[in-house]
Amino acid sequence: MRPVCLLTGAGGLFGQAFxxxxxxxxxxxxxxxxxxxxxxxxxxxxVDPLNPGGRLALNDDPVHTIRADLSRADEIERVVDETLNEFGQVDLLINAAARRHWAPLLAPGAIASASEVFDVNLLAPLRMSVEVARRCWLADPAGNLAANRSVVQLSSTAGLYVYPDLGQALYGTSKAGLNHLTYHLASEFWDLGVRVNALAPDTFPGRVATQDVIDGVLDLARSDVTGRIVDLTADGG
Incomplete structure (x- = not known):
């Protein structure tokens, strides 16, 4: 049977393509x-209005969709509840949801947006990873190893480098925190037989192709590495 992937940020560019x-x-x-x-x-x-009885690829392999506000801890608990009620397991967690409020720190409203940026970009992956681990993985380290279960965080090169004068202070800091969180989760989930890694792409699809980002996430999901931050830049690095 196909493994279960819990994907956040599914309405965004990466999520839709994935x-x-x-x-x-x-x-x-x-x-x-x-x-x-x-x-x-x-x-x-x-349904295709020009061909109501015809096949549409969008109907192949339907997905289970959940609308949620990931800035709220109770919504994350609801997502995990619904996932387990539907499938009974999680094999791959991809934390791809993000808020991208870019503005200089001295701009009006910039600091007011900080809570939402950090809630979605850092606290939501933390809460989701821990909730899934506690509910799905804690009791079965051997099964987790056998199924090669893992977490992949979708980070950004903005969490690795400072790009001056682009208003990325909040976004970049949240992604830097996500990178460091990845290291700690990898350490703590080691005994559970669960790997944790992050992919940090440059801007996509402008500088990096979206399909290359998906390739990077899948490579980490299928690998045996843990505690790695992969820098995916426009030159293929």
Missing amino acids: VARCAAEYRIVAVHGRTPVNRASQNQTF
Whole structure:
């Protein structure tokens, strides 16, 4: 049976592309915010008005979609509850949800946005990883190893380098925190038989192709490494 992938940020650029490419490989729980997932769910099908009886690829391998506000701890608990009620397990957790409020720190409203940026970019991956580990992985280290279960964080090169005068202080700091959190989760989840890594791509699709980002996430998910931050830059690094 296909492994279960719990994916946050499924309504974003990476999430939509990942669902389109990987729905046949994983049973995907696609967690999104205001933007819906462009894929059929268990309770939804798409119809071509010009060919009502024809096949649409969007209806192949439907995903389980959940709308949630990941800045709230109770919403993360609800997501895990619904995932376990539907599938009973999580094999791969991809924390891809992000807030990108870019502005100089002295700009009006910049500091007011800090809580939301850190809640989604740092606290949500922390809460989701711990909740899944506690509910799904804590009691079965041998099974986790056998299934090669892991967490992949979608970070950014903004968490590795300072890009001056782009207003990335809050975003970059949140991603730097996510990178360091990845190291700590990898250490603490080691005894659970669960790997934790992060991919830090440059801007996509402008400087890095979205499909290259998906390749990087899948490479980490299929590997045997843990505690690694992979820098994915425009030159292929």
